[in-house]
Amino acid sequence: MRAVFLVAGAVFKESVRDRVPYGMVMFAVLMIAASYLISQLTAGQDLKIIKDLGLAALSIFGLLIAVFIGIGLVSKEVEKKSVFGLLAKPVTRAQFILGKYLGLVLTLAVNLVVMTVAFYLVLFYMDMTMPAMVKAGWPAPAPDPRLLIAIGLIVAELALVTAVALFFSTFSSPLLSALLTLGLWVAGHFNSDLRRFENVVDVPAAAWVARGLYYVLPNLAPFNVKAEVVYGMPVSATHVGYTLLYALVYISVLLTAATAIFRRRDFK
Amino acid sequence: MTAAIETENLTKDFPVGFWRPRPYRALDNLTLQVEAGEVFGLLGPNGAGKSTTLKLLMQLLYPTRGTARILGRPVGDVSVRQRLGFLAENPYYYDYLTAEELLSYFAKLFGYRGDDVPTRVTRVLDEAGLGAERRMRLRQFSKGMLQRVALAQALINDPEVVFLDEPMSGLDPLGRKQVRDLILRLRARGCTVFFCSHILSDAEALCSRVAIMAQGKMVASGKLVEILAFELKGWELVVANVTGEARAELDKRARQVTPLADGRFMVDLPPTADPARLMHELSGRGIELVSLNPVRDTLEDYFVQTVAAAAPRQTGGV
Ligand SMILES: Nc1ncnc2c1ncn2[C@@H]1O[C@H](COP(=O)(O)OP(=O)(O)O)[C@@H](O)[C@H]1O
Ligand SMILES: [Mg+2]
Numbered sequence: 001m002r003a004v005f006l007v008a009g010a011v012f013k014e015s016v017r018d019r020v021p022y023g024m025v026m027f028a029v030l031m032i033a034a035s036y037l038i039s040q041l042t043a044g045q046d047l048k049i050i051k052d053l054g055l056a057a058l059s060i061f062g063l064l065i066a067v068f069i070g071i072g073l074v075s076k077e078v079e080k081k082s083v084f085g086l087l088a089k090p091v092t093r094a095q096f097i098l099g100k101y102l103g104l105v106l107t108l109a110v111n112l113v114v115m116t117v118a119f120y121l122v123l124f125y126m127d128m129t130m131p132a133m134v135k136a137g138w139p140a141p142a143p144d145p146r147l148l149i150a151i152g153l154i155v156a157e158l159a160l161v162t163a164v165a166l167f168f169s170t171f172s173s174p175l176l177s178a179l180l181t182l183g184l185w186v187a188g189h190f191n192s193d194l195r196r197f198e199n200v201v202d203v204p205a206a207a208w209v210a211r212g213l214y215y216v217l218p219n220l221a222p223f224n225v226k227a228e229v230v231y232g233m234p235v236s237a238t239h240v241g242y243t244l245l246y247a248l249v250y251i252s253v254l255l256t257a258a259t260a261i262f263r264r265r266d267f268k
Numbered sequence: 269m270t271a272a273i274e275t276e277n278l279t280k281d282f283p284v285g286f287w288r289p290r291p292y293r294a295l296d297n298l299t300l301q302v303e304a305g306e307v308f309g310l311l312g313p314n315g316a317g318k319s320t321t322l323k324l325l326m327q328l329l330y331p332t333r334g335t336a337r338i339l340g341r342p343v344g345d346v347s348v349r350q351r352l353g354f355l356a357e358n359p360y361y362y363d364y365l366t367a368e369e370l371l372s373y374f375a376k377l378f379g380y381r382g383d384d385v386p387t388r389v390t391r392v393l394d395e396a397g398l399g400a401e402r403r404m405r406l407r408q409f410s411k412g413m414l415q416r417v418a419l420a421q422a423l424i425n426d427p428e429v430v431f432l433d434e435p436m437s438g439l440d441p442l443g444r445k446q447v448r449d450l451i452l453r454l455r456a457r458g459c460t461v462f463f464c465s466h467i468l469s470d471a472e473a474l475c476s477r478v479a480i481m482a483q484g485k486m487v488a489s490g491k492l493v494e495i496l497a498f499e500l501k502g503w504e505l506v507v508a509n510v511t512g513e514a515r516a517e518l519d520k521r522a523r524q525v526t527p528l529a530d531g532r533f534m535v536d537l538p539p540t541a542d543p544a545r546l547m548h549e550l551s552g553r554g555i556e557l558v559s560l561n562p563v564r565d566t567l568e569d570y571f572v573q574t575v576a577a578a579a580p581r582q583t584g585g586v
Contacts, residue, residue, distance in 0.1 A: 087326070
């Protein structure tokens with residue numbers, strides 16, 4: 001287990017020294033700040049715009065970090081052959097994969113914490129500056145702790161996407177892995193539509209394919225509770241629990257598959 | 269005593285070609301044994317299959333056929349890596365780490381803790397001849413400096429068996445000498461050294477035994493002196509101040525006379541020539557001797573002969 005943590009630590013160090021995530025975090029913070037300006041233009045009424053944009057920024061920039069760093073991690077090591085030095089040490093390939101994964105999830109989590117802090121600062125400022133009359137019209141308080149539920153599920157979704165990226169990058173090129181991961185992310189958000197597709201078409205083969213895809217592709221829609229939180233609607237604890245469990249199972253399967261592929265691989 | 273390294277019929281095919289991949293045999297039935305404490309050289313021209321052999325031994329590649337054991341354990345056994353060191357060909361490590369950070373990362377992977385880590389790191393970096401630049405990011409390292417880092421990391425765990433793929437490549441003459449001395453120190457410590465090289469003088473100075481490979485096959489193995497007939501093949505004489513008459517005399521006796529710069533000539537004499545007598549005769553005509561060297565078979569010649577003798581490269585066939 002120590003080897004796993006050491007590899008994870010190295011991944012974290014790499015991403016801290018790499019400037020790419022800083023750029024993304026900066027951009028996200030800017031976007032959150034900009035949303036505040038936009039809401040000022042609409043006479044300070046629309047707290048929802050800030051929350052919508054803020055959560056969207058978190059999720060999009062988190063996705064970009066997950067995909068672009070996640071894919072580089074394994075394929076870059078293999079391509080540049082630094083993996084030779086590492087795997088000659090007493091480190092199994094499974095430890096290597098798991099370490100890379102945990103390091104990346106840690107990186108993502110830290111980045112998201114930074115963005116979340118920025119987000120809440122804007123919301124607190126809003127809360128302090130707005131007159132009580134305006135505040136009375138809000139469906140939820142500005143620095144609503146329930147936003148953390150939405151953010152927590154975003155982190156879980158990103159952890160799943162990271163596992164997808166890692167899985168692809170154990171056997172395909174970085175570019176292809178990036179495209180496949182982004183494709184799967186999009187498909188994952190429209191997955192529930194596949195279920196409905198079944199009822200619409202008459203061709204049984206097409207319905208079967210749709211059903212198969214529905215079960216194989218990750219279903220990312222349950223991770224998105226942004227609207228509920230922003231509009232002050234309830235999010236049940238069972239929903240959150242099941243979604244987290246789903247993420248955990250899906251991630252375990254992906255990492256097992258990634259390890260199985262990686263273990264048999266020749267490094268040329 | 270069991271052998272430190274043994275391979276049996278080790279064979280590796282790579283699929284080549286995009287549409288109809290065919291197996292290309294990079295290593296063909298390699299069977300060899302290296303005793304503990306030996307410095308063993310795996311020699312051969314580029315593409316002979318040396319790196320492939322090392323990668324199979326480190327299980328970076330899986331063999332098509334055959335087996336390999338290190339310290340009595342199959343190569344897949346991760347725990348045996350605790351006792352191994354490996355220097356890859358054209359090593360590359362993480363750009364964003366300094367040499368010291370890289371080495372401590374690796375030391376920790378070997379399970380060392382606390383003060384032991386910096387102590388080891390400092391010692392192996394000193395041993396590999398890396399100075400203050402050890403605090404720089406590897407991104408800024410030259411090829412030779414990286415090679416030294418790579419050497420250092422191969423020694424961080426006081427390995428019992430060290431695998432070195434072209435350890436001298438990219439090093440300046442001083443660096444090559446340092447590496448040679450390092451290998452000798454390892455040998456003195458009782459460490460088994462298995463190294464690949466296409467540079468033969470390195471092997472001549474270091475190895476107790478060698479295997480020579482060409483095109484994936486082992487073509488010879490044993491003590492270098494036994495493999496090579498170090499017989500005299502001729503003399504190489506460089507002379508100056510040659511008059512026309514002397515030139516004619518040289519032409520008569522030599523296999524070839526090649527004019528060099530500054531009015532000098534290189535004279536290629538057959539092994540039967542007696543250069544001392546010739547010089548005596550020629551010096552009467554005012555010729556000056558610049559240098560005289562015996563020409564013997566070298567490993568280079570051996571490579572050239574074996575490669576020329578081998579049939580054109582085959583693909584496929586299992
Ligand atoms: N990944 C690969 N795919 C196809 N052929 C390869 C691959 N790696 C090595 N080879 C071939 O195998 C042979 C042996 O290569 P290698 O072991 O690197 O030689 P050496 O280290 O002795 O120079 C070469 O002819 C090389 O072209
Ligand atoms: Mg090689």
